[in-house]
Amino acid sequence: MxxxxxxxxxxxxxxxxxxxxxxxxxxxxxxxxxxxxxxxxxxxxxxxxxxxxxxxxxxxxxxxxxxxxxxxxxxxxxxxxxxxxxxxxxxxxxxxxxxxxxxxxxxxxxxxxxxxxxxxxxxxxxxxxxxxxxxxxxxxxxxxLRGKMSWVEQRVSVRALGHLASYNSTFEALVEYQEEIVKSAMEIASSCLDLVYEKFVGSSEENREKYHRDLLTRGVGGREIEDRKAEEWASQLQCWCLHLVKCFASKGRCLNLICNNNPIFLRDLCGMWGGLSNYTSTGGVGLIRILSYNKLSRKFIAESTQIIETLCNLCRSSDDWQYLGIECLLLLLKDPQTRYKVIEIAAFYLVDLVEIRRLGNRTNINLGEAITQALLSDYNQMETQFLKNNQNLQRVLREIWVLKVERERKEKLLCEERLEEKRALVNLIKQAANELFRLGEIEAAMRKYKEALDLCPLKFRKERMVLHSNKSQCHLLLRDPDAAISDSTRALCYSNPTNSHGKSLWRRSQAYDMKGLAKESLMDCIMFVDGGMKMEGGNGMGESKRIKIPYHAARMISKQMEAAWLFAPARLKKLASSQVKKAEDSSNNSREGHGITIRTMTK
Structure with a gap:
């Protein structure tokens, strides 16, 4: 040979x-x-x-x-x-x-x-x-696709089948196999990360398939390069499987198989984000979006608390797919059959986004207005039994009504002179709050920042951004991460462009870290560092300067990349399995030793 x-x-x-x-x-x-x-x-x-x-x-x-x-x-x-x-x-x-x-x-x-x-x-x-x-x-x-060889060949077969399923002219040729294709793609998407970790990344070099190693590194490179490429390929395999499922779901095919017969798959979708190695794929949220467009599958999405919470966290993040989370929630809120299953959770997140305008060039609509309309569509029917039993929801909707309807109407009647007077007064209150903060009177400073926000006109977006961001810092020091996320998100909605205020990004990253939401914390921290690098990248005359990433940000990125690593769940499973096996072996050895002692004593 x-x-x-x-x-x-x-x-x-x-x-x-x-x-x-x-x-x-x-x-x-x-x-x-x-x-x-x-x-x-x-x-x-x-x-x-x-x-x-x-x-x-x-x-x-x-x-x-x-x-x-x-x-x-x-x-x-x-x-x-x-x-x-x-x-x-x-x-x-x-x-x-x-x-x-x-x-x-x-x-x-x-x-x-x-x-x-x-x-x-x-x-x-x-x-x-x-x-x-x-x-x-x-x-x-x-x-x-059926796994007749290995995951490496599955990866390229899923890719090819996904292309064939993408065209109307060739899609029908796959309909004959549709249930098997969709079922296999879902199973591979759910299990491939565990499989690749077990068979390759988490195994010793001698246990790795030689031809897999050669394909991954093109014949050169050591274990580090192999692992990096295996992570990229595993991510592609998962994301291409999701794309294949999306091709069928977008045409209304196999929805019952995707949603009703496999609720575990829907739950797993929340964690299928592609990782940093596959930033071009929408991952699981892309499939959730497709399912949210269909009336039949939308009800299954609405019934999953985990999916709704994932979409809500995505909405309040600097992830590239933030707009997909917003779009999914708006679709669910506009459907009378899913609205009341979703609004009890979503309203407490979306209230922080009512002042957002646009996210890059992805949409031409004013997102804040769309969110406001979706949340307040039945505000005049607040006497319904549903809202009577949800006092907190009433409070949130009332807050949106006051902010987006009553205040806007009143402030339109104010002359420029009166608005400038308010601006001056707001600055005085902010200075008082800053002094209280400097003296360590955090709660008093937070109350002052809130006072300034209540007075500050909505058109003064920069001033409101700073006040919300400062208020977020107070919440951080008081160990209240949820409130800190809320205020820093509101500050980032006021920033221009959206999600560009460095201090708010760093504060929200810290708050997400407190809550153990590694991916959200990581995305905010990366955006914080990226913004700082753009600001310090040069003097506008073609000369660049050496960029130093702040130590605290570098440490946060390192921590969250470890926690959000694509194979982190697989590694934990393998570690848990190993510990269980060790415990069983120890227990068996103990019983054997106990048996020997008893036999010795009875001789």
Whole structure:
């Protein structure tokens, strides 16, 4: 058997050397050099049709080259028109059926590369996806999805199936397998992090699959690089599985399977965020959003307290997907059948967001106004039995009404002179509060900041931002993280752009840390550091200065990255299992020792 080295590590010069010494008229690399287009196309078409049925120890070099071509030129029509999809599907089938062949030479890599080539060519073009389906790639991809090889091949098969499910023209071809696809994707999404940690990240080097290590690091690098790449791939596997489920959910397919038959999956969705290694995916919240758009599945979302609380925490964070959390809650609040299941929790979070305007360029609507309208849509019916039994909810809705309706109406009648008088008075009260704070009279200072806020006109957003932020600091010192999060969130809504006030980000990060919400704390701290770096990044004349991350922020990021690590839950499970096993072994040894003592005494 040949030495099992990673084919990706073979250099271009090696391939060129092979081309110079080759005498085979149907050599893949020689055909690539052929300048006569009809000859090259005819030869390549014949080569691809024969490749799955021939035995050559250089097969993997061909697959590696095709992988590079597909990744670099996914929109090029040449290879899809010459039968690359039929070839790749047949190679996967052979690898699954012929164990002797797949374990020979370096053929173990071939199913992975073949599925990757299919996924790369179907990534952008519907016509390529249609060609792939016509070529019969779905059955072999399904075999990989079922776990006939390993999680590495599952990753690329899920990717390819997700692309096929994304186009209307090829979606129907997957309907035949829809229940199996959705069920498998949900199971993989829920279990893949534990599996990758157990089989790879958390295992010793000698227990790791050699070809997995080579694929992850392209033949170079040590354990640290392997672990980093495994985290990225595991995150992609989970997120691509969620994308596959979303493709069916968005068309109203398998909703009962997703929601009703598998409530544990809905609960697990809350923790599927992709991690820092996959920041482009919406993760579990993206699927929750799709389900929130459908009337049937929306009721299952509304019944899950854990999902609602997750969405609420997302709304009051600096996560890129903050707007998705807001959108989901608005959908639930606007539906009469889900409104009263959600508002009891959501109102206490959304009240802090009524002064938000826009989140970047993602939406053209005034989010604060949309939230206000959704919360106050039945305010005039507060005498209903539901609201009579919810005094705290009445208080929150009353606060929103006073802030967004009564105060705005009154302040519109004030002249500029009167508004400036109020501004001056607010500044005096704030200075008094600052002095009390300096003297350590924290509760008194907090009352003064509140007094200033009650007087400060809503149009003075900067002043209100500072007052809320200072009030948040008081709550932190009084060890009240919930109130600190509330005030710092309100301050960040007033900042321009939203979520850009450094002190408020740092204070909310600390408050989330007190509550043990590592991801939210981490996101705020990263935004705090990022804002500081932008402010100190240069002098505007092309000169940059050395940036120093504050020690307290660096320590917070390190702490929260450890807690929010993608494999943190899997590591805890493995540690708990190990401790249980040790306890059982210790108990068994103790019983055996006790038995020996009794037998000795009775002799």
């Amino acid at each position: 040949r030495k099992n080295t990673n084919p990706i590590a073979i250099t271009t010069s090696t391939k060129r050397s092979k081309m110079r010494s080759c005498t085979n008229s149907l050599c893949f690399f020689c055909l690539m050099k052929e300048t006569h287009v009809p000859t090259r196309r005819a030869g390549m078409k014949h080569f691809l049709s024969e490749l799955p049925y021939s035995d050559d120890h250089d097969h993997v070099l061909v697959l590696s080259a095709l992988w590079h071509i597909a990744m670099a030129h996914p929109n090029d029509k040449e290879y899809p028109s010459l039968g690359v999809f039929e070839c790749m599907g047949s190679l996967i089938q052979r690898g699954l059926k012929d164990k002797g062949w797949v374990l020979r030479d370096q053929n173990i890599y071939i199913p992975y590369y073949a599925a990757h080539v299919i996924g790369s060519y179907t990534m952008h073009k519907a016509e390529f996806a249609e060609k792939a389906v016509e070529s019969g790639v779905i059955p072999p991809l399904m075999e990989l």
